[in-house]
Amino acid sequence: MYWVDFDKYFCFSIRLSLTIMKLFSSTQIKEIDEYSIVHEPITSVALMERVAEILAHAILDIYPHVNRFLVFCGPGNNGGDGLAVARLLALQGKCLDIVLLYDQEKFSTDTLINYKRLKKTSCVTLHRIDKLEDLPELGPQDVVIDAMFGTGLSRPLNGWPLEVVTYINSCQAEVVSIDMPSGLPGEDCSGFPSDGIVCATNTLTLQFPKLSFFFPENEKYVGLFQVLPIGLHPQALTTIPTPYQFITASNVKPLLPKRATFGHKGTFGHLLLIAGSKGMMGASVLSARAACRAGVGLVTSHVPSGQGQIVQIAVPEVLVVEDMDTVCFSSISNIKTYSAIAVGPGISKHQKARVALRQLLKEVESPLLLDADALNIIAEERDMLDMLPPNTILTPHPKELSRLVGDWSNSFQRLELQQAFALKYQVVLLCKGAFTTIALPNGDLLFNSTGNSGMATGGTGDVLSGIIGGLLAQGLTSVDAAILGVYLHGLAGDISAGEIGQQALTASDLVNNLGKAWLSILK
Ligand SMILES: NC(=O)C1=CN([C@@H]2O[C@H](COP(=O)(O)OP(=O)(O)OC[C@H]3O[C@@H](n4cnc5c(N)ncnc54)[C@H](O)[C@@H]3O)[C@@H](O)[C@H]2O)[C@H](O)CC1
Numbered sequence: 198m199y200w201v202d203f204d205k206y207f208c209f210s211i212r213l214s215l216t217i218m219k220l221f222s223s224t225q226i227k228e229i230d231e232y233s234i235v236h237e238p239i240t241s242v243a244l245m246e247r248v249a250e251i252l253a254h255a256i257l258d259i260y261p262h263v264n265r266f267l268v269f270c271g272p273g274n275n276g277g278d279g280l281a282v283a284r285l286l287a288l289q290g291k292c293l294d295i296v297l298l299y300d301q302e303k304f305s306t307d308t309l310i311n312y313k314r315l316k317k318t319s320c321v322t323l324h325r326i327d328k329l330e331d332l333p334e335l336g337p338q339d340v341v342i343d344a345m346f347g348t349g350l351s352r353p354l355n356g357w358p359l360e361v362v363t364y365i366n367s368c369q370a371e372v373v374s375i376d377m378p379s380g381l382p383g384e385d386c387s388g389f390p391s392d393g394i395v396c397a398t399n400t401l402t403l404q405f406p407k408l409s410f411f412f413p414e415n416e417k418y419v420g421l422f423q424v425l426p427i428g429l430h431p432q433a434l435t436t437i438p439t440p441y442q443f444i445t446a447s448n449v450k451p452l453l454p455k456r457a458t459f460g461h462k463g464t465f466g467h468l469l470l471i472a473g474s475k476g477m478m479g480a481s482v483l484s485a486r487a488a489c490r491a492g493v494g495l496v497t498s499h500v501p502s503g504q505g506q507i508v509q510i511a512v513p514e515v516l517v518v519e520d521m522d523t524v525c526f527s528s529i530s531n532i533k534t535y536s537a538i539a540v541g542p543g544i545s546k547h548q549k550a551r552v553a554l555r556q557l558l559k560e561v562e563s564p565l566l567l568d569a570d571a572l573n574i575i576a577e578e579r580d581m582l583d584m585l586p587p588n589t590i591l592t593p594h595p596k597e598l599s600r601l602v603g604d605w606s607n608s609f610q611r612l613e614l615q616q617a618f619a620l621k622y623q624v625v626l627l628c629k630g631a632f633t634t635i636a637l638p639n640g641d642l643l644f645n646s647t648g649n650s651g652m653a654t655g656g657t658g659d660v661l662s663g664i665i666g667g668l669l670a671q672g673l674t675s676v677d678a679a680i681l682g683v684y685l686h687g688l689a690g691d692i693s694a695g696e697i698g699q700q701a702l703t704a705s706d707l708v709n710n711l712g713k714a715w716l717s718i719l720k
């Protein structure tokens with residue numbers, strides 16, 4: 198399970214007046230680091246000291262009762278952070294054993310300065326070690342501080358550092374990694390063997406989450422992660438370009454649609470929801486309920502003939518139109534009446550639904566969202582991809598996404614495929630999951646910050662379609678509707694998990710907590 202200290206993250210972003218929380222590559226982080234040193238101005242060793250104070254504080258917060266820490270230090274500034282943290286923890290009365298993996302000739306300038314400072318500190322024992330058998334004893338109550346490699350990692354670990362990583366991973370002790378688990382690259386992890394990376398209990402990362410933290414295959418290395426603002430220069434953060442952004446509360450607040458005082462139900466849009474088929478009417482009900490709580494004026498549910506009663510009883514707020522077919526969506530009518538259309542949840546891949554979807558794509562003029570079976574159909578009938586109107590929103594989960602974009606061998610490649618597809622077809626393409634990603638028609642890629650694994654349960658995708666559809670109908674652009682919809686959906690999930698826990702969470706809880714989610718953003 199991941200954990201991000203979003204409050205600290207938000208506070209800091211607001212203080213810097215950032216409207217967008219960017220995510221940077223390791224190379225760019227080095228550039229931002231250097232820019233900050235010149236323009237703050239601050240010496241690099243003073244910046245390292247500031248970082249170490251923040252890190253030591255966070256470590257003491259997590260482990261207030263731990264008395265002994267074993268710090269593994271590499272040659273670069275990550276090792277320097279470790280040495281400075283060790284000194285500060287020793288000054289707090291903790292017992293510190295420091296394992297130096299390299300001779301001081303290999304140390305970076307600031308690491309060497311901190312090595313010399315540490316030698317003058319009491320309660321620390323420095324070990325320059327190059328064999329496992331010489332390592333100091335590590336008890337289950339002790340905590341390992343991993344300060345071997347951070348953003349400067351340039352290749353997979355081998356030799357001595359690899360032996361140390363294997364040893365650390367075989368021990369019972371908890372591990373806190375500084376900035377990154379040693380051995381984990383910041384972005385593309387292909388070619389980095391899985392046994393050469395520290396498995397941290399907690400990762401205390403500096404200023405920004407690293408891209409690789411958002412990849413499911415890296416959960417076992419990153420553990421719980423916390424983002425610690427270290428005061429890098431706001432100018433560098435705003436001017437250095439990156440396609441990656443992180444959606445936080447400060448990003449979504451400006452997107453909230455205004456409610457005109459004299460508005461009536463015609464003012465707030467009319468959504469057509471084409472969802473459900475015989476035996477799959479739950480999808481229709483859930484998406485309709487969610488749409489009704491998304492601020493939209495009117496919702497019409499298009500359902501198979503004879504199924505309308507289900508929706509009318511379950512969601513009295515919606516209007517219902519029945520198809521001619523008794524099984525599935527088979528034809529469209531009066532689509533120009535609506536300010537947005539969402540199609541797909543539970544519609545089946547029946548031949549009649551395929552024909553109707555094709556017809557819809559030919560005739561549609563309003564903003565459009567495609568989900569679930571609508572996506573499966575266009576993945577199989579690929580000429581329909583060229584019929585997608587620009588800015589259509591597609592909301593697949595990973596399996597549906599792979600049908601659209603092809604298979605990937607790691608999550609970084611998945612991001613690239615997602616971005617390329619959004620750019621090629623000029624659509625907004627989601628990949629639902631932890632940190633739902635949203636690829637934009639300009640090639641940018643956003644990560645959502647809300648949500649939890651309690652939401653990994655049937656029907657939550659239908660709820661998302663209803664929310665985003667409702668926002669589209671109110672006139673939000675596709676990009677804004679996708680960002681706000683995904684954020685609200687996850688927030689409703691977090692509020693639900695806070696009330697009833699993740700295990701008991703159902704899709705209906707998300708709908709019921711959407712009001713609280715809106716209020717929490719409006720605050
Ligand atoms: N974010 C910031 O602004 C700050 C970050 N700080 C910390 O500095 C590190 C990054 O430091 P850097 O010196 O650039 O890199 P590393 O310490 O990660 O390591 C570089 C060091 O390691 C060697 N090396 C690289 N890969 C390997 C390998 N596979 N095997 C062996 N050796 C390797 C390389 O040659 C160098 O010697 C960042 O993570 C933060 O912890 C600053 O303290 C403050 C500002």
Ligand SMILES: [K+]
Pocket residue numbers: 275343344345346347374375376377378379
């Ligand atoms: K590290």
